[in-house]
Amino acid sequence: MTAPSRSFSRRLLLTRGAAVLGASSLALPPLARAQGSKIKIGLMLPYTGTFAQIGNAIEAGFRLALQEQGGKLGGREVEIVKLDDESEPSKGVENASKLVQRDKVDVIVGTVHSGVQMGIHKVARESGVLCLIPNAGVHAATRALCAPNVFRTSFSNSQPTLALGRPMVDKGLKKAVWISWKYAAGEEAFEGFRDSFTQAGGSIVKDLWLPFPNVEFQALLTEIASLKPDAVATMFAGAGAGKFITDYAAAGLKGKIPLWGSGFLTEGVLEAAGAAADGIMTAMHYSDSLATPRNQQFRLDYAKAFKSQPDVYSVQGYDAGLLLIAGAKAVNGDLGAKPALYKAMEGAVIDSPRGKWTMSKAHNPVQDFYLRVVDKGENKVLGVAAKALSDSGAGCKLA
Template identity: 50%
Template sequence: MIIPNAGVSAATGSLCSPNIFRTSFSSWQPSYPMGNVALEKGYKDVYLISWNYGMGRESLEAFEESFRAGGGNVVKKVLLPFPSTNFQPHISDIAAQEPDAVFVFFAGGGATKFVMDYDAMGLRGKIPLLGSGFLTEGTLEAQGEAAEGIITTLHYAEQLDVPKNKEFREAFKTEYGHYPDIYAVQGYDAGLAIVNTINQLNGDVSDKQAVIDTMAKLTINSPRGDFTFSRAHNPVQNIYLREVMDGVNVVTGIAAEALEDPARGCNL
């Protein structure tokens, strides 16, 4: 079983299994490095907000883990019922609390509305907005100028300076008429894991254990940069620091190099 997107930590944690591989991320991976980034930027008091579901809770917990370990203080932690987008009362509360920064997990339409509400209530440029990279992934066009200056961490960025990325993006656009996003990259890498495993076994996949052992040792030449699999079969990968500039997620550094999910509860 290959997971090309879902971030639920248990899949490569307490519910890990030899035959389960993931080519995407654990929910812990994109958010954990941002705690250290916040501290490096001098943010001591941070306000957290997300939806009250698995990805939201796990993302905030990952940020808290590194942020608190470095001496950071969580001013307030808000978990909204999913999929509520009634953000205005909470943004007003953020303005009243005056934290050094805000860290969020939102994606899709919710991410777009939060960013636009945050800007509309005058907080953009006053209280820095940080997030797991899905806040600005596939949402920038809709968010427009309201997204400018948002800082996120993710395992990919469209303009990542990796030779494989440039090649992949042009080939994808030729095939489908538009450029790929992170979800396309993860799907492509799932395909690579299958093809490379089959090729190394000369097409003979009759031995299940041989398939598992071969896949576990792969290095995937991904558009996000090369990655390997951890003992729990989660990608060991770079997490990039990104800032929205002129409507683009610009990579400004590597927030965590070859980051391995802790795979808590996995006994492989």
């Protein structure tokens, strides 16, 4: 799998998620778990197809966190059950149900594809099984459909772009054009940019959209040139992002109209984009180049354990492990002590390679987002774009 397609896998056809969630309800009985000798964890991740590399990175990060605890949670041995979700939303409910009813897992860690996530979410809400989301950014999971037993360790789709507005206005960029794919992930990312940019005093000249996954950008780039904004803000990812970056430069806009975006715009595509990417500004909750002892030690330990370099997905899997460890320690491994378990997880301070973060009332990370610039093929951190940034949690009734 190429680096561009690997990055692309975090941006997904979320529009299918609502249909999955709206499927006929399963009659799942409440969970009844005996305090056995082992804690069973179901890893429901993509292990084949386009998204396999991300699934493997998440699992590696998660396993590293457990290895640091001697492979135990709250003193109890751990058994891991792996299930390939195939990034197929239509199988989300069925596969999650297998883990809960057949394999009787205590925890589900999953997944990448937000359409699949909504299937897992349905089962988690109905069964009460603890669910940790290590990637999928779909808003509903920690907004209107939030649940006491569901925790996310990655981001909501609007968080990276919610960090863009203030830095752009601070640089004097007060009129912007937005461009993205017309699907739920793009619309949720636009929400973050719209709110942060306008609240900082900027104005959006126009928002431009393409059907997902269309990559014929030329007509819209011509329109951008005619609008002459101070800057362009965007959310693209993977191969589509790489093509947008090169097309943007080829259209003569590079160096004339600054390009800003969600951090996933430049994740995994810099080698393919080459010099066309230089100068692009992004906001992201992690960067390989974070010069902190915590990140440097994590990268060293990960490389030793897996003979590869970690990425943002590895960190999100690692942090899912850290969050579970914090909860299990508080209840001495008794994951059936749910009120105490959830309270501990809600109050945990996660000492992550990305920087310390906490959990919002809606169970989404409250975390720093870094301002980055592409310089000679690297995303270099310039500073913090937004400190302790929280998703709105709109519609969540947990608290």
